[in-house]
Amino acid sequence: MLNFDQINNKSQHVHSIVMECFEWKRDYCLKCGKCCLNTEMILLDEDIKRIQKLGYKIDFFVRKLHNYNVLKNTRGHCVFFEPKSKKCKIYENRPLGCRLYPIIYDEEKGVSVDPYCPLAHTVTSEELEKASKVISQIIEKLFP
Ligand code: SF4
Ligand code: SF4
Numbered sequence: 001m002l003n004f005d006q007i008n009n010k011s012q013h014v015h016s017i018v019m020e021c022f023e024w025k026r027d028y029c030l031k032c033g034k035c036c037l038n039t040e041m042i043l044l045d046e047d048i049k050r051i052q053k054l055g056y057k058i059d060f061f062v063r064k065l066h067n068y069n070v071l072k073n074t075r076g077h078c079v080f081f082e083p084k085s086k087k088c089k090i091y092e093n094r095p096l097g098c099r100l101y102p103i104i105y106d107e108e109k110g111v112s113v114d115p116y117c118p119l120a121h122t123v124t125s126e127e128l129e130k131a132s133k134v135i136s137q138i139i140e141k142l143f144p
Contacts, residue, residue, distance in 0.1 A: 030118055035101050036081035036088065043069040044138070047095035054093060071095065096134075103131040111135050 043051075043062060048069065051061060061079050063072045072079050080089045088094055097104075102117035111132040113120045 028119065028122065031086055032118060033077070033081060033083070033086040035098070035114075035117060036078045038073055038076055039071050039078045040065060041071045041078070041095055041097045041101075043071060043095050043097075047097075050093050051090060051095075054090060056090075096138075100131050100135065103128060103135070105135050105139060 048058065048062060052058065061072050062069050064070075075083075077083060078088075080094070081087075082089060088098070102114040102120050103123060104112060104114045106112050111128070113123045113128065
């Protein structure tokens with residue numbers, strides 16, 4: 001799993017791109033919550049550390065899927081999703097993958113837009129290019 005400290009040491013460039021991405025918000029998300037149902041969102045080490053600092057135990061929100069750490073679900077949705085309000089309990093601290101969504105990494109298609117999101121068609125080529133940089137460099141670190 002990606003170690004953010006290692007990235008910091010190895011490449012300040014990757015660090016700055018990732019940090020820039022943390023500031024990137026798609027203000028026009030419908031907040032429909034579809035992307036929080038039955039999630040298999042990958043958690044980077046830095047995501048885990050950040051969420052732990054909020055007081056959540058690893059066992060509560062992390063599960064292993066193949067060789068990765070991913071978000072845990074409860075009753076068909078992410079443990080941090082509130083079905084009534086359709087809100088994320090940790091929105092300001094949500095994982096990098098949740099911030100990039102609906103841009104995803106697909107093993108067959110590579111960096112692409114998930115058509116499951118009702119706003120998939122609104123992703124601009126500029127956003128895709130920006131997210132591609134972040135995702136490609138994370139993938140490189142995950143699969144050196
Ligand atoms: S599926 Fe798309 S529109 Fe709905 S909450 Fe997720 S990112 Fe927003
Ligand atoms: S962390 Fe938040 S945004 Fe990400 S899947 Fe869970 S509820 Fe949704």
